[in-house]
Amino acid sequence: MEEWVGGLWHKYITRKANPEFDHARVSFDEVSKSVGMVFRALGGNAVKRVEAASGREYLSRKSFLQKISGDTQLVSLAWQDEESLRLPESIAMFDDKSLNYDLYIWLAVLASHHGGRFSHWATDNQTLVVNVLDKLPGLRSRYSRLAKAFVESRPEIDKLPKAEQEMELAIVKAILTPGSVTQFPMVNFAPKAVYLWLYPSVCSDEILSPEYQDFDEKSDDEEQQSNSAKKSETSRKKAERVDSPDEREGMMIFRLESLFSWSEFSKLDRGCDDSDDDEDNSGTVEDLDKITLAKQQDQQKSGQIKIDLDLPSASEDDIPLGEGFKLPEWDYKKQILQEERCLLQPMLPKDAQAAKLPVRLQKIAKTIQAQFEQLRSVRYWLKAQPQGEELDLSAWLDFYVESKIAPSAEKGLFQSFRGNNRDLSCLLLADLSMSTDAHLDNDNRVIDVVQDSLLLFGEALQSVGDNFAMYGFSSVKRHNVRFTMLKNFNESYNDHVRGRIQAIRPGFYTRMGAAIRQATQVINEQKSSEKLLLILTDGKPNDIDHYEGRFGIEDTRNAINEAKRLGIKPFCITIDTDAQEYLPYLFGSDGFTVILRPEQLPLRLPQLYHQLTSQ
Numbered sequence: 001m002e003e004w005v006g007g008l009w010h011k012y013i014t015r016k017a018n019p020e021f022d023h024a025r026v027s028f029d030e031v032s033k034s035v036g037m038v039f040r041a042l043g044g045n046a047v048k049r050v051e052a053a054s055g056r057e058y059l060s061r062k063s064f065l066q067k068i069s070g071d072t073q074l075v076s077l078a079w080q081d082e083e084s085l086r087l088p089e090s091i092a093m094f095d096d097k098s099l100n101y102d103l104y105i106w107l108a109v110l111a112s113h114h115g116g117r118f119s120h121w122a123t124d125n126q127t128l129v130v131n132v133l134d135k136l137p138g139l140r141s142r143y144s145r146l147a148k149a150f151v152e153s154r155p156e157i158d159k160l161p162k163a164e165q166e167m168e169l170a171i172v173k174a175i176l177t178p179g180s181v182t183q184f185p186m187v188n189f190a191p192k193a194v195y196l197w198l199y200p201s202v203c204s205d206e207i208l209s210p211e212y213q214d215f216d217e218k219s220d221d222e223e224q225q226s227n228s229a230k231k232s233e234t235s236r237k238k239a240e241r242v243d244s245p246d247e248r249e250g251m252m253i254f255r256l257e258s259l260f261s262w263s264e265f266s267k268l269d270r271g272c273d274d275s276d277d278d279e280d281n282s283g284t285v286e287d288l289d290k291i292t293l294a295k296q297q298d299q300q301k302s303g304q305i306k307i308d309l310d311l312p313s314a315s316e317d318d319i320p321l322g323e324g325f326k327l328p329e330w331d332y333k334k335q336i337l338q339e340e341r342c343l344l345q346p347m348l349p350k351d352a353q354a355a356k357l358p359v360r361l362q363k364i365a366k367t368i369q370a371q372f373e374q375l376r377s378v379r380y381w382l383k384a385q386p387q388g389e390e391l392d393l394s395a396w397l398d399f400y401v402e403s404k405i406a407p408s409a410e411k412g413l414f415q416s417f418r419g420n421n422r423d424l425s426c427l428l429l430a431d432l433s434m435s436t437d438a439h440l441d442n443d444n445r446v447i448d449v450v451q452d453s454l455l456l457f458g459e460a461l462q463s464v465g466d467n468f469a470m471y472g473f474s475s476v477k478r479h480n481v482r483f484t485m486l487k488n489f490n491e492s493y494n495d496h497v498r499g500r501i502q503a504i505r506p507g508f509y510t511r512m513g514a515a516i517r518q519a520t521q522v523i524n525e526q527k528s529s530e531k532l533l534l535i536l537t538d539g540k541p542n543d544i545d546h547y548e549g550r551f552g553i554e555d556t557r558n559a560i561n562e563a564k565r566l567g568i569k570p571f572c573i574t575i576d577t578d579a580q581e582y583l584p585y586l587f588g589s590d591g592f593t594v595i596l597r598p599e600q601l602p603l604r605l606p607q608l609y610h611q612l613t614s615q
Contacts, residue, residue, distance in 0.1 A: 020092035020093060021092050021093070021094065021095045022092055024092055024094060024095055024096060024097040024099075024100055025090050025091070025092035025097075025100065026090065026091050026092070026097060026100040026101050026104065027089065027090040028051075028052040028087055028088065028089055028090060028104075029052075031101060031104045031105075032050065032052075034104075034105065035050055035087060035104050035105060035107070035108040036050040036108075038105055038108040038109060038112070039085060039108040039109075039111055039112045040112075041112075042108075042109060042112035042113070042136075043112050043113065044085065044108075044111060044112035046584075046585045047550055047553050047554065047557075047582065047585050048080070048082075048083065048084050048085050048550075049083065049084040049085070049581065050084065050085045050087065050108075051084050051085070051086055051087075052076075052086065052087065052088070052089045053076050053077060053078065053079065053086030053087060053088055053089065054076065054089070055074030055075060055076050055089070056074065056075060056076070056077060056202055075193050076088040076089045076090070077193060077195070077199040078107045078110075078111070078195075078197075078198050078199060079116075079198060079199045079200060079201050079202065080111050080114070080116045080198070080201065081116055081201040082116065082550055083549045083550050085108070085111050087104060087107055087108070088104075088107075088195070091103050091104060091195070093150075093153055093195055094149050094153065096149070099145065099146060099149050102142055102145070102146060103146060103195060103196070105142075106139070106142065106143065106146060106196065107196075107198065109132055109136070109139065110125075110128055110129070110132060110197075110198055111198060113128060113131060113132050113135070114128050114198060116201065117200075118200050121197075121199070121200060122170075122171070122174060122181070122184050122197075123181075123182065123184075125174075125194075125197040125198060126174050126178045126179045126180075126181065127178075127179065128198070129143070129178040129179075129197075130178045130179045133178070146196060147175050147176055147196065148176075150175060150195070150196055151172050151175060151176060154168065154171075154172060154192065155168070155192060157169060157172075164191070166185045167184060167185050167191050168191060168192075170183075170184050170185065171184075171191055171194060175194070175196060317350065318347040318348060318349055318350045318482070318484065319347060319348040319349075319350060320345055320346070320347050321345075321346040321347060321348060321485065322346060324343050324344055324345040324346070325343070325344045325346075325518065326340040326341075326342070326343055326344075327340070327341070327342045327343075327344050327481075327514050327517050327518060328340065328341055328342075328517070329341035329342050329478065329513060329514065329555055330513065330554060330555040330558035330559070331551075332550065332551065332554035332555070332558075337558070341478060342478045342479070342481050342511070342514040343478070343479045343480065343481065344481040344482075344483050344514055344515075344518050345480065345481065345482055345483065346483050346484075346485055347482055347483065347484050347485065348484070348485055348500065349484060349486075349500050349503035349504050349505075350503065351503055352496075352499045352500040352502075352503035353499045353503075354494075354495040354496045354498070354499045355495055355498050355499040355502055356495060356498065357455060357459065357498055358455070358502075361452060361455055361456060361602075364456060364602070364603070365455075365456055365459040365460075368456055368459060368460045368463075368603075368606050369459055369460060369462075369463035371460075371606075371610065372460045372461070372463045372464040372606070372610065373463050373464065382415060382416045383395065383412075383415050384411060384412040384413075384415075385412045385414045385415060385416045386412045386414065387414050387416075388414030388415050388416035389414070389415070389416060390414065390415050391413060391414060391415070392412070392413055392414055392415040395411060395412060395413050395414075395415075396413045398411075399411055399413060422464070422465075422466060422613070423528045423529045423530060424466050424467065424528055424529075424530045424531075424532065424613055425466075425467045425468065425469075425489065425523055425526040425528040425530070425531050425532070426461070426466060426467070426468040426469075426523075426531075426532040426533075426534060426609070426613075427468070427469045427470075427471065427489075427519050427522060427523040427531075427532070427533050427534070428454070428457060428468065428469070428470045428471070428534045428536065429471050429472075429473060429515060429516065429519045429533065429534065429535050429536065430450055430454060430470070430471070430472045430473070430486075430536045430537075431450075431472075431473065431474070431510055431512070431535075431536060431537035431538060431539070432447070432450070432472040432473060432474045432482075432484060432504055432505075432506060432507040433474045433506070433507055433508060433509055433510040433538075433539070434474070434506050434507060434508055434509070435506075435510075435538055435539050436450060436506045436507075436538060437506035440598055440599060441599075444599065445506075446538055446575070446598060447504070447505065447506050449598050449599060449601050449602065450504075450536065450601075451501055451502060451504060452601075452602040453536065453601045453602045453605045454470055454486065454501045455498060455501055455502075455602075456602050456603070456605065456606055457470070457605050457606055457609065458470065458487065458493045458497065458498070458501070459493075460606040460609070460610075461493070461609070462493040466613070467489055467526065467528060468487070468489070469487055469488050469489045469491075469522065469523070470486040470487045470497075470501070471483060471484060471485055471486060471515075471519060471522075472484035472486060472504055472507075473507075473510075473511075473512075473514075473515035474506075474507025474508045474509060474510065474511075475507075475508060475509045475510065475511035475514070475515075475543055476508045476509060476543075476544070477543060477544060477545040478511065478514075478543070478545055478547070481511050481514045481515065482507060482508070483515060483518055484504065484507075485500075486500045486501055486504070487500070488522075489522070489523075489525075489526060509542055509543040509544060509547075510537070510539060510540070510541050510542050510543065510552075511541065511543045511547055511552070512535075512537070512541040512552065512555075512556045512559070513541065513552070513555035513556045513558065513559040514559075516533070516535070516556065516559040516560060516563065516570070517559045517562065519533055520533065520559070520562060520563040520566065520568060523568060524566050524568065530569075530613075531567060531568045531569065532568075532569050532571065532609075532612060532613065533563055533568050533569065533570045533571070534571055534572075534573060534609070535570065535571070535572045535573070536572075536573050536574075536605070537572065537573075537574050537576070538574065538575050538576055538598075539574075539576050540552070540553065540576065540578075540579075540582055541553060541555070541556045553582055553585065553586065556586055557585065557586050560586055560587060569612075570587060570591060571587070571591055571592065571593075571608075571612060572586070572587050572591065572592035572593075573592070573593055573595065573601075573604075573605060573608060574592065574593075574594055574595070575594070575595045575596075575598040575601065576594070577594070577596070579592065579594050580594070593608060
């Protein structure tokens, strides 16, 4: 009975303490496409993800009912960093659903005109609002409605302490008349969340900073000199000391009724990052909310263990070909191409032996080959020729009309029937990362579908006689980009190639930029007039040494642009359902296609090649 009454009381008091209007709530999922389009259309960074922001701790004054209900005051605010724009999970601060929707759009507009850094949160937001309304005067009426409704939703000023009254009056004035407030009083509690403004990212500790900080970009030397002076201010962390666990107590066993639980402790020193020695590791520290320190008991060298759990032993690995090639990589933060940044290692699949086309694919292969053989016999009329088999009526009519107006020289008046000349080279680059080990159903993995696709692709291009090559790639950090050779341009498609394709296995990560640069060099050596680079993948670029997120996206885009400047046509074929979020930025709106049903990839790949090369 007590629990039942307590549950009713909790629901009642929580509902009373909640100032939001649930009946008018708009969730991020309802507007995600709209705000993403607005953000990018108005100049927001095309590669940034637009996502829902999780709740963050916000220390503001609680109402009496909120204190009773035990409200934790986790607030979902709008902010952005270099990787993404985060908007509230839902908005229900207004009684009108259209106003809540308009607030989402307004925040996306603000974010598209802001770089993500603040020198003074309140002053900068005012300046941002003024700039947006000057550039987009059509938004003034929408902002006026939001500002008026927002001010009406604020707490009663008379009931606040005097210092907080001054702060609240300043915020209200700044909302109604942006740019009019230059000084904000200091208070012990943060003001009630200002949902019409952007907030610093979750990594920042400052919300209302009384002093200006210079966020302009500095040279590397100046930045290194100032880092040590700023660390004490910008890198404050919660800390705790713990006893170093004794290796004799590495395993704990306890009995809870009839259930045994086991926990094993591996005594590894995790105090250092496994990134490169020449890279700045301060970013790792910034990502930590709490740093736990333990006194080192064992100072022996044998106690320091450095392992990589991803790489197989040399006896189980693929066969390396040579010492590899050093390739550049694009650093989007510095906007430079760093020379000899990556090491790409050509390899052959281990245990690859000559093999026939699997029986299950032979019938499909014959059908595809029959379709592709038609490309050999395609013939067309060559117009406006000085001589030919037939008269070109269109060219003759143009000449007749022009001669009636004024004397003109005779042009080609004939048409000639010619065979199709396919001066084409194609390189297929397949993603062999560890994600291809995922199962599509009980019988097939992604890697199995990739193998079938490569086999049928080879059968199709062999039948039409096109010049082509096939490679696979994966990576483990920048010093181990694996470039698996399946078929090069100088090699005929035979059982040895089929055996290599059937021997490929899921690899590691997806450092796509380096693989595309090497593929570009290979195909650029071909003498054909048309060059096609097909990229087959199941996900976005990523690796474990800072290549995740925007770094990998920007490097891949730079590599693709390099290929385009050389006259190569890149085209991406993916089975990633989230590809619409990043592939338009990489390849353009017409430079990729998404296969929604991965099991159809073996059939769709030759068809796509047919469409791309028969235009």
